[in-house]
Amino acid sequence: MRIPCPICGTRDRREFYYQGAASMLDRPAAEAPLEVWHDYLHLRDNPAGGTRDLWYHASGCGSWLVVERDTVTHEVLGAALVEACDAD
């Protein structure tokens, strides 16, 4: 498997750490009801098809990425930075 890091270019999967569903980005507000936090922490879709996952380019630039891929065809459709570089 190869992942197109927006900064480093396409790299072998071994350079990346896999986290899980990109829904972890949608962190509830601190005061949100417990049910909302429970959904955030525990509930995941299990799609046959398009999915958005979090990957960390651990051996590369150190960016967290949202990688879109298809669980049926194994295609990697693209990858985007969780946070744009902000020095420029």
Added chain:
Amino acid sequence: MVELNALSACDGLLPVEHGRLTLREETLGAITSLAPFKGQGKALSAALQAAHGVGFPAPNRMEVSGDVACVWTGRDQAFLLGPQPDAGLGAMAAVTDQSDAWAVVLLSGEGAEDVLARLVPVDLRPAAFPLHAAVRTELGHMAVSIMRIEAGLRIMAFRSMAATLVHELSDAMAAVEARRRLS
């Protein structure tokens, strides 16, 4: 006053030679991480240029001017190699001394790319990885920074892993030499 003696990261480990391939330790002077603060990238690059004659490098590249180099090492991060950093840089960037954190080795000789092809999952052949190209990747299980300079391929790995770095490279050098004997 007591006296502290300095030891290099690869003390007692290098140089190593296998046929036409050599591996030796490099002494770069200071290694300084520069991480421009929010919105300070261009200002830092200009200040770097003024103070040290090199700009802030694009991803996967290094900027070189004489003995001074600035190599990209991660998102919003590069290492200034050689001089003590100008004090003014601290206004624009997080400036962190990394001079002692890295084992810096130079792999040179015909077949150097074949050696790294046994350890590194990135295409380092000259066409894909020309002069002054630089990558962050892994060598075996070690996080490394690799760059191509005139003298060969420079590899920077964590200082504590120097023994493993030298062992793995030396092993691969021997294997590449064995292939050369076969052909």
Added chain:
Amino acid sequence: MRIDGKGRVDRTRPVTYSFDGVTRTGLAGDTLASALMAEGELLLGRSFKYHRPRGVLTAGSEEPNALVTVRTGAQADPNTRATVQELYEGLTAVSQNRWPSLDFDLLAVNNLAAPFLGAGFYYKTFMWPKAFWEKLYEPMIRRAAGLGALSGAHDPDRYERAFAFCDVLVIGGGPAGLMAAWAAAKTGADVILCCEEPEPGGRLLSEDEQIEGRPALDWVQETVALLATRDNVRIMTRTTVTGAFDQGTYGALERVAGHLPEADGLPLECFWRIAARRAVLAAGALERHVAFRDNDRPGVMMAGAMRAYLHRWGVVPGQSVAVFGNNDDAHRTARDMAHAGVDVVALIDSRHDAENRAGDVPFYPGWQVARAHGGKALEAITLRAPNGRHEKLAVQGLGVSGGWNPSVHLTCHTGARPVWRDDIAAFVPRDGAVPGLSVAGAARGTFDTSGCLRDGAEAGLEAAQALGFSGALPHLPQADASPYRLRRLWAVAGKGRAWLDFQNDVTVKDVKQAAAENYVSVEHMKRYTTQGMATDQGKSSNVAALAILADATGRDIPETGTTTFRPPYSPVAIAALGAGAQGMGFAPQRFTTSHKASVAMGAPMIEAGLWYRPSYFPRKGETHWRHSCDREVTMVREAVGICDVSTLGKIDLQGRDVGAFLDFVYTNTFSTLKPGRVRYGLMLREDGHVMDDGTTARLSDKHWVMTTTTAAAGEVMRHLDWVKQAFCREMDVRFISVTEQWAQFAVAGPNSRALLNGLLDSPVDDESFPFMQCGPVTVGGVEARLFRISFSGEYAYELAVPARYGASLFDLLVARAEGMGGGAYGMEALNVLRIEKGHITHSEIHGRVTAFDIGFARMVSGKKDCIGKALAARPGLNEDREELVGLRPVSAGHLIAGGHLFGEGAEPVSANDQGYVTSVGYSPAMGCDLGLGFLRNGRARHGEKLRLVDHLRGVDIVVQVTDPVAFDPEGGRLRG
């Protein structure tokens, strides 16, 4: 026997080898199979289940029968296919699956018991009585199971892994592959050509064909020479592409030294991971058998293989041969054998309307071979005429062809199924089966050479063009364009056993029986009969087996479907897959700057993650680690001890928002910390459980340095990147690991300040450097950092210098400490010291504990949000929990980590479990064992007596529950 003037072997270079202990001579260029055939040796092995005598069936890697063990001792390599093992001087090979000898095998008695050993035999037989399973059945089956045997010794051979990259990967070096490589290379694309054989040519090596009016191999040589001159082409011979994976990643096994007498530093094999932007599969096709009675007699082989042995190695199985097929291609074998002077006694074509394309040989259209005769070698065949009449012919070899199966395997590796093509009665690849992979030549059912050349050229060019390269279709050479026609024939009707899967001894009858017992799914049939489950993965038997299943169940073949092709295409040694992952390649070794000195002092080094740390520093007269440990602990409490703490993670943070960032990362508040001060912090995971702890120092207004535990340094760095990038985008914060930059040493004990003041260029005192202070100092002119922190609970400092000075500073510190009645201390003493103080490590914060559990609930600030705060507050995490407690033995015996706690009168079973012990050590100061552990509602139970039981290690003692802090609970010592 060897045929004069035929083959590509070097008749001037004899090669000595041994097979089953007999020294023999072959020729350079031979395989083990061809060399043995040259000497008339057709019996190469015994079958897996029935121990039937078996000979060579094929001429390639698909071989099911001729498996041998090559080399000896620890280097022995079982299940090597004699058909691909190249001969070299001194090669040693022995046959397998026979005892005492290949010629006389006692387990051949299984063959006589065959009526009882059919499909499902194991499932049906080894059921009752239940008690027999463990004592009798399993040991018996284990003894008989397996093909070949490993030496049991450490494998001394070298294996290698490597990465390669290209624009276009061409898989297969036959006419289609060569043309694909050439067409792609001409556009300037970077090409890798992988070829399983020692030289390119593919099927052309095994045929007598012409290209452009000249021998086909001339064209092969010229094309290879052209390719070899180009910088953008890499030809990898002896390299089998074994798997297709995601995003153009391919696995390939290169046999590097397996054909050489001496490895001379070379790996036996190299496993390549090839990243290709596009790929062309030109892997050719594999011939399939026709099942008939006793079709497994040595001397019966594939018709194409018989031709290959003739043309590549100049050998034939005997003076007189016959050929049996259902297609035109089989006729070539009869023709070529007759040309070579071999007596072709019959060409049998099951098609009644077939025309003889073999020339002057006895032709039997519409006939079939009903039976093979002989034992360890073929002696005769029985032919059955269309009218049912039988005729027996004496032969020494029989070439059989049931048609050709395109090598679709790789196209199915990512989940696609192949498509049935009725005209060639075979599966072909589904279009777009693997993204970026196209298929050319026989691999997609184009069997004639002319078609293969065109197919390859088009696929190679198209692949390069898809990547933006441009070029024209290369000249297409004139070549054979004979049609390939067949009429399907899977099995010849009749009594007796007709073999499908030679390697796992599966017959036509077994497949029919599976269907009769309702194993009608092809996947079930496969597992019930074991068809296709051996090392050859049923390459020559799968299609026939499912065709027979289809027939038995009244379905057509597409409806019946195939089993799943998975990587690898051909067997790959685990040693090759795992190459580079032994020793330091398995895990890098991280050495501190004091490593050499510690080893020199005799300290046993223990692994702490990737780091190596000293366990203890034995001194003269100390005969047990406890002696050293006790002495080191006392030394720290009474004088001064030195410990290398460089392995703790150190992260440098800078920027105007670091305080706010740390407030969000840690449960407690850091933004209020004054420059020059240090604070202990607790980090949670988002699920509310403790992730890590450590101190963070504010060096100056915008400059901080965080410490993590040794174990979690990498995890914390990743976590900080996550929190910053996902949730703190507006913050101006930069951080980088400085773990490697600083060598840091704990200087702990009542004499620590005195020791330091003998080293520092300017002395420190309690007023300028109180507890939890930090600041810059210099040592011998070297800029250093001093922290007044303590993990041991003693009056202590940590001194950090740039790593280049670490070894030198350690030597100085230890020498000074020894002069003050102290010295170096190791992990054992460190552990005791912190247990005495109730300080936690990852033994306690093991992933399932909360801040509440360790008594730090008050550290979760109510004034701000932080990672983990919301979910730490959820029901169940803050009441009726197992809480951190101290433990001391009351009865005789030692505490043991991992033991569980029970009420004094309770039976020690899980239902009564009250908690467990996480850390133990002997405290010289307290004169007893001390432990830390977790006990249900433990904070309210100090003073209570409990049973500590460890069933595994036979421990059952009485302990008393205490406060976790056993030593100096007021903390007066660390403040001085």
